[in-house]
Amino acid sequence: MPTITFQCAISSTMVSYINLQGKPVPLHQSGTNWTGSLKLSVTDTLDIAYTITGITESPWTLAVTVDCPGGKPASIFSANGNIPSGGSVGDTKTVKVSANPCAPKSEP
Amino acid sequence: MRLLFLIAAFVATGLFGSAQESLYQSGNGETAIYLRQSTTAVNLGDSKASVAYIDRTNIHPYSWGVEAYATANTGVASLFASTQPKAPEGGGSGTLVRHYILAKRPVVGAGAGPAKEDWLLVDGGYGRSSFYIYPTNAAPSTSTAKTSFERFRTILAYNYFAGGDRILGFAAGAERRNNLSNLKSTSQQTVVVAGAPGSTSSIVTTQAGYYGNYKVYIAAPIYTDALFYLPGKVMVPGFDNRIGVDLFTRSDLAAVNRGSAGGIGIFLFKKSDPLSSIGGLTASYDGTNFQVSLTAGICFSK
Numbered sequence: 001m002p003t004i005t006f007q008c009a010i011s012s013t014m015v016s017y018i019n020l021q022g023k024p025v026p027l028h029q030s031g032t033n034w035t036g037s038l039k040l041s042v043t044d045t046l047d048i049a050y051t052i053t054g055i056t057e058s059p060w061t062l063a064v065t066v067d068c069p070g071g072k073p074a075s076i077f078s079a080n081g082n083i084p085s086g087g088s089v090g091d092t093k094t095v096k097v098s099a100n101p102c103a104p105k106s107e108p
Numbered sequence: 109m110r111l112l113f114l115i116a117a118f119v120a121t122g123l124f125g126s127a128q129e130s131l132y133q134s135g136n137g138e139t140a141i142y143l144r145q146s147t148t149a150v151n152l153g154d155s156k157a158s159v160a161y162i163d164r165t166n167i168h169p170y171s172w173g174v175e176a177y178a179t180a181n182t183g184v185a186s187l188f189a190s191t192q193p194k195a196p197e198g199g200g201s202g203t204l205v206r207h208y209i210l211a212k213r214p215v216v217g218a219g220a221g222p223a224k225e226d227w228l229l230v231d232g233g234y235g236r237s238s239f240y241i242y243p244t245n246a247a248p249s250t251s252t253a254k255t256s257f258e259r260f261r262t263i264l265a266y267n268y269f270a271g272g273d274r275i276l277g278f279a280a281g282a283e284r285r286n287n288l289s290n291l292k293s294t295s296q297q298t299v300v301v302a303g304a305p306g307s308t309s310s311i312v313t314t315q316a317g318y319y320g321n322y323k324v325y326i327a328a329p330i331y332t333d334a335l336f337y338l339p340g341k342v343m344v345p346g347f348d349n350r351i352g353v354d355l356f357t358r359s360d361l362a363a364v365n366r367g368s369a370g371g372i373g374i375f376l377f378k379k380s381d382p383l384s385s386i387g388g389l390t391a392s393y394d395g396t397n398f399q400v401s402l403t404a405g406i407c408f409s410k
Contacts, residue, residue, distance in 0.1 A: 013383045014269060015166050015207075015225060017216045024216070027166040032381050034166060049217030053225065055350070055382040056272035057340040087223030087272020088214060 002099045003041050004066055007073065010034040011061045012083070013054040018062070021047050046076065046097045051090035054083040068102035076101060138358055140277030140331035142203065142229055142265055143383055164205075173203040177235075195288055195318075199235025199259065211268070226268040231281075235259035240317030242294060250298050252317070257324065260284045277333040285327045287365065291320035325364040332357045337382060349376040349386065358392070369394035 008025045010016040016034050018025050021042070027034035040046075052060045061080040065073035077095045157178055164171035178198045211224040241255045242248065263281035270276075294317055301311040338351045354373035360366060371392030378384045391400045 013381055014223065017166055017214065019216050024167050026168075029162070029164045029166070032383075036165075051214045051216045051220040053214065053220075053223040053269075054272065055337055057350075058382050059380055083272055085272065086221070087270070088220045090215070090217050090220035092217040 003039055004097070004101065005037050005039045006046070006076065007037045007063075007065045007067060008035065009061075009063045009065075010050070010052060011059070012052045013058050014087070016050070016052040016054075016060075016062075018048065018050040018064075020064070022049075042097050044096055044098070045094050047092070047094050048077055049090070049092040050079075051088060052083070053088040056083050056085055056087055058083050060089065066101040071102065074101040138329070138331055140265060140279040140333040140356070141267055141275055141335060141354075142205070142227070142231070142277070162203075169207050171205045171207065173205070174200065175202075176200045195237040195239035195257070197235045197237035197259070199233060201231055201233030201261070203229050203231045205229040209266070211270075222270070223272050224268075224270050226266065228264070228266050231261070231263040231265060231279075233259070233261040233263075235261075239288070240296070240315055241291075241322045242296060242317050242319045244319070244321050248296050252296070252315075255322065257286050257288075258284070263329070273337040275333075275335045277331070277335075279329070279331040281329060283327045283329055285325060285365075287320075287323045287325070288318055291318040291322065294319040323364070326362060327365060328361040330357075330359045330361060337377075340379075344376065347376065348379050350379055350382045351375070352377055352382070352385075354388075354390075356390075356392075367394055371399075 006020055006025075008018050008020070008027065010018065010027060011032050012034070013032055015029075016027065018027065020038050021040055023038060023040070025036045025038045027036040046064075048064060050062055052062065054060055059080065059082055061078070063078045064076040066076060067073050076097060077093060079091070081089065083089060158175055159177075160173060160175040162171060162173035176198075177200070178196070180196060205227050206229070207225065207227045209226050209228045211226045214220045214223070236256065236258050238254045238256045240252050242252065261281065261283040263279050263283075265277060265279035267278075268276045295314040296317060297312045297314050299310050299312050303310040333354055333356045335352050335354045338353065340350060342351055343349065344351065352375045354375065355371075356373060357368065357370045359368040369392045371390055373388050373390035375385045375388035378386055387402070389400065389402055391398070393399075
């Protein structure tokens, strides 16, 4: 089982939360950006749960990535939208993760 | 005409905000809503510039912040205020915050429900200023010594964010203040070279100061704010900013200077970050004076 460090970045006006495989990711605030990382052993899927709060109608973004040495981070999951009425948005997703997310994808 | 000028001035504040800052303040810089962003801010109404840093990690119940500030002589943007002199002042403050007091931390994932968050904080501050005092019934003197004033403040504040469109704030505490704003801003002139006999000209030096009975006292401020965001489709023509309306009260329960003022503030916020105000207009009334002030924010942090 490979161990992968997942980088999480959420942009929203109020506090936001994300769990990977059920574990909360500590996110540090810098203005509207909340960033943090979590090292996990994963097989082939990653469970993502998030709740983002903010002022209604303001934009939010979420990105889960893996840092790749000497290259662009590999995207694992991303989502975005506007905060709905009520001030929060949340969802759970399961995404596939390869053993080496930084490996170049083979051409079809 | 006055209304047109007000609208023009309000809209013009948007031009000052090359970047944004979180501030929901009455014209004199007081607030009961403590937001949590690293900011550099300029409050034109209070002639106050400040730099703030707040450290928070989402899963920790506590966060902290520090701020350094400096104020200039007088507010530069009070439109219809009575003359309230202020001395230049520098200082700093620190806050310790506890999150989720009455509100519960949201469930993470689907079904989070409406947003609710509250925070309780202690705000301690220190400021120092120096100025010349010309006491009532004292003859002008060229050897008037500067008076220094040290301001101390401890405020306990509670803020509640709910439903995505409202933030309520209550703050109370104690602050060592002076009555400089009640004194008369004056200048003492000293003749350096007297004019020739019959001439009306002479060379003088002037020294700015404050005339009256100077007092230092302990105030017991109580501030309340209720900030409501209007729907995004409500906009100032020509701007796509969000609009927030802040209903506020500013009271002092201490017997020395007991009083209360209430007012309304209208703020323009960056559309992508509605906690960042790019400018605002506040109007307050304390039973005697009506004051309208502009507030503009500048921020290098997003």
